[in-house]
Amino acid sequence: MNPTLIEPKMLGFWARCIRDAQHLSQEAVAANASVDIRTVQRFEAGKTVNLTSRRALAKALGYDNPDVFDEPKFAEEVLKFFDGLQAIQQKSLDDQHPDRVRVKAQALDSGAEAMRFAGAVSAMSFDIYDGLPEAAKEVAAGFCDYVQELMDLDDFPLSGRLGIAKELDDLLRDLREKGAHAYFATRDRKFRGPDWGDKPSWDVTIGFLVIVPTDRQLNELYIPRKSRFA
Template sequence: MNTPLIAPKMLGFWVRCIRDAQHLSQEALAASAYVDIRTVQRFEAGKTVNITSRRALAKALGYDNTDVFDDPKFAEEVLKFFDGLKAIQQKSLDDQHPDRVRVEAQSLASGTEALRFADAVNAMSFDIDGGLSDVAKEVAAGFCDYVQELMDLDDFPMSGRLAIAKELDDLLQDLREKGAQAYIATRDRKFRGRDWGDKPSWDVTIGFLVIVPTDRQLKELYIPRKSRFA
C-alpha cells in the first residue's frame, strides 16, 4: 500500500490556513519558530524547506509531533479534509446549475482528435468564451464551422483525412498562439418523437466544443440536461 503524500503546495496552503486560524502573521510564526520569514514564505508557497525548519514550524504551530508533516496519518487526514471541501464546493456549483449536468471535458490537442470527434457525434453544440480577443474569436469561429462541416462528409480517402487533420492542426496552433484552447465533451442520448409509436428510439451522441482562454483549464463542462432538435 502506498503511503499518502501531500503535494508541497497543498501542504503550504494547509500551513497557511492553520497560521491564519491562530491569527498569526508570517512574521509572528517565523519569530516563534526561530526561522527567517523567507522560510515561512517559501514553505507556504510549496518550496523546499530543510527538515530542521519543517520541525521548527510544526512545533511553532502547536503540533506535539515535530515530524508531523512527514507522518502518513497526518497526510491522510489532510487529504480527506481537502476531498470533503472539494465535494462541498462541487455540490454548491451543481446547485447553481439545476438544469445542467456535468460531463468530462478533454483538451483538444490535435487535428486528428478533432476529426475523430466530428466522426463520432451526430449533433454539435459550440461555445466561444467572451473573454477571448476579437482575433481569437474569429479563429475560434472558423474552427467550429470547419468541425461542423466535417459531420456532413461521407467516407473519403485517407489522403484527404490527413490533409484535413493537418488543416485542423494549424487552426489549433493558431488558437493557442492567440491565447485560446479548445475542449470537447460528448453525451449519449435517446430521442423519441411523440408520434413514433412502436418505432425504436434514436440513439444520438451529442458533441460539445468549447473554446476558452488558455489560463482556464477545464476538467468538466456543464451542459443542458435536456436537448432539443428542430
C-alpha cells in the same frame, strides 16, 4: 494515491489555513520557528524547504510532533478534508445549475483528435469564451465551423484526412498563440418522438466544444440537461 504523500502546494495551503485560523502572521510563524520569513513564504507557496525548516514550522504551527507533515495519518486527514471541501464546492455549483448536468471535459490537442470527435457525434454545440481577444474569437469561430463541417463529410482518402488534420493542427496552434485553448465533451442520449409507438429510440451522441483562455483549465462542463433537435 500514496496516503503518506501530500502534494507540496496542498501542504502549503494547509499550513496557511492553520496559520490564519490561529491569527498568526507569517512574521510570527517565522520568529517562532527561528527561520526567515522567506522560508515561510516558500513553504506556503508549495516550494521545497529543508527538513529542519519543515520540522520547525510544524512546531511553530502548534503541532507537538515535528514530523507530523510526513505522518500517514496526518496525510489521510488532510486529504479527507480537501475531498470534503471539494464536495461542498461542487454541490454549491450543482445547486446553481439545476437545469444542467456535469460531463467530463478533455483538452483538444490535435487535428486528428478533432476529426475523431466530429466523426463520433450526431450533433454539436459550440461555446466561445466572451472574454477572449477578438483575434482569438475569429480563429475559434473558424475552427468550430470547420469541425462542424466534418460531420457532413463522407468517407475520403487517407491523403485527404492527413491534409484536414494538418489544417486543424494549424488552427489549434494559432488558437494557442492567441491565448486560447479548446476543450470537448460528449454525452450519449436516447430520443423518442411522441408518435413513435413501438419504434426504437434514436441513440445519439451530442458533442460540446468550448474555447477558453489558455490559463483556464477545465475538468468538467455544465451542459443542458435536456437537448432538443429541430
